[in-house]
Amino acid sequence: MKKKKSSQAAKIRKTPFVVIFVFLALGAVGISLGEPSRVLEQAKQICLSCIGIG
Amino acid sequence: MDFIRKWVQALFFLISNGYWNFPVTRGIYQGPLKVICSPGLNCYSCPAATSYCPLGALQQLIAGVRLSLENGQIFVGFYVVGAMGAIGGFVGRMVCGWACPFGLFQELLHKIPSPSFDIWRPLRWIKYAVLLFMVILLPLFVVDDFGFGHTWFCKYLCPAGTLEAGLPLLILQPGLRESIGLLFFNKLFFLILFIVWSVVASRPFCRTACPLGAFYGLFSKIKLVKLRLDPDKCTSCEACHAVCPMGVRFNESPEDMDCISCLACSKACSFNAISLEVGGLQVAGKESGRLTATQAVER
Numbered sequence: 001m002k003k004k005k006s007s008q009a010a011k012i013r014k015t016p017f018v019v020i021f022v023f024l025a026l027g028a029v030g031i032s033l034g035e036p037s038r039v040l041e042q043a044k045q046i047c048l049s050c051i052g053i054g
Numbered sequence: 055m056d057f058i059r060k061w062v063q064a065l066f067f068l069i070s071n072g073y074w075n076f077p078v079t080r081g082i083y084q085g086p087l088k089v090i091c092s093p094g095l096n097c098y099s100c101p102a103a104t105s106y107c108p109l110g111a112l113q114q115l116i117a118g119v120r121l122s123l124e125n126g127q128i129f130v131g132f133y134v135v136g137a138m139g140a141i142g143g144f145v146g147r148m149v150c151g152w153a154c155p156f157g158l159f160q161e162l163l164h165k166i167p168s169p170s171f172d173i174w175r176p177l178r179w180i181k182y183a184v185l186l187f188m189v190i191l192l193p194l195f196v197v198d199d200f201g202f203g204h205t206w207f208c209k210y211l212c213p214a215g216t217l218e219a220g221l222p223l224l225i226l227q228p229g230l231r232e233s234i235g236l237l238f239f240n241k242l243f244f245l246i247l248f249i250v251w252s253v254v255a256s257r258p259f260c261r262t263a264c265p266l267g268a269f270y271g272l273f274s275k276i277k278l279v280k281l282r283l284d285p286d287k288c289t290s291c292e293a294c295h296a297v298c299p300m301g302v303r304f305n306e307s308p309e310d311m312d313c314i315s316c317l318a319c320s321k322a323c324s325f326n327a328i329s330l331e332v333g334g335l336q337v338a339g340k341e342s343g344r345l346t347a348t349q350a351v352e353r
Contacts, residue, residue: 011334012333012334012335013278013333013334015276016144016277016278017333019142019273020140020143020278023136023137023142024140025136026136026139027132027133027135027136027137027139028136029136030133030134030136031133033129033133034127034129035131035134036089038115038127038129039088039089039106039111039115039133040088040089042110042114043088043089043106043110044082046082046099047099047110047208048233049205049209049237050099050209050215051097051099051208051219051223051241052215052216052234052237052238052240053220053223053224053234053238054230054233054237
């Protein structure tokens with residue numbers, strides 16, 4: 001049972017977890033810099049030129 | 055499985071566009087949920103949109119990076135790229151197959167009975183140029199007198215923006231109709247082009263021009279959830295080629311950057327050679343009720 005568990009653990013790819021963690025950390029840096037409020041501010045407005053009007 | 059996928063697509067469409075009060079307000083949703091990243095291509099100027107479009111937000115931040123830095127604000131896109139990268143690392147282009155409203159729209163158009171044509175494979179590289187130039191470089195370097203760039207992809211190409219925001223807002227706010235000009239007709243041209251193309255070919259926008267799909271595609275080798283090919287079971291019968299909506303030859307390139315993990319190939323494979331894995335562990339695949347390649351050869 002133990003052997004089976006360890007062989008299964010060996011098959012687990014670690015790279016995706018590292019990549020996800022790095023990007024989550026990047027997002028956390030963005031949050032600490034206050035980017036979400038800027039994103040929210042932009043998303044609340046209609047950018048007419050962005051949708052081909054004006 | 056395709057039935058389940060359609061329901062998931064519909065669910066994501068409703069979650070991404072859950073503000074149904076817009077016919078009354080005649081404006082867009084302006085609540086706090088818009089701080090959440092939409093996984094698929096979904097214009098945040100759409101009256102019903104409840105989350106932000108990662109491409110739109112990223113271009114806005116890049117276009118205004120000079121001004122924000124001058125004001126001492128380091129708004130360079132960490133939050134948006136972080137969200138996009140986390141989604142990419144988790145499922146990659148599976149988003150395109152399961153959670154993108156514009157992908158669903160193209161799939162529905164392709165169900166209209168018509169002659170079907172393939173898409174010339176080299177056209178798939180255009181989307182990487184769109185990502186590099188229209189989403190990153192042009193908004194960053196082509197700036198006006200005030201140091202502000204433009205959102206090139208949204209402004210000149212994005213058909214989702216025209217469909218979900220441009221046209222509905224022209225209906226809701228008739229005063230805006232006076233403002234339409236060449237820019238709008240250019241965008242309308244691309245929308246009509248991709249609508250007609252979607253009827254006669256499978257997912258043309260995803261395959262040739264979508265920069266969000268191009269970004270997620272970069273994670274094809276390292277994403278957590280992906281399809282796996284068992285070479286011992288594969289007979290190279292090419293059944294997976296015929297059913298793939300993205301034109302991927304799965305048995306030749308199982309980590310193809312265009313694979314949207316829709317599982318059509320897994321269903322079509324008679325030899326149980328294609329399965330879904332999470333972090334290296336198989337979680338779904340057909341039971342071995344059918345023949346393996348070796349058994350088929352023996353018989």
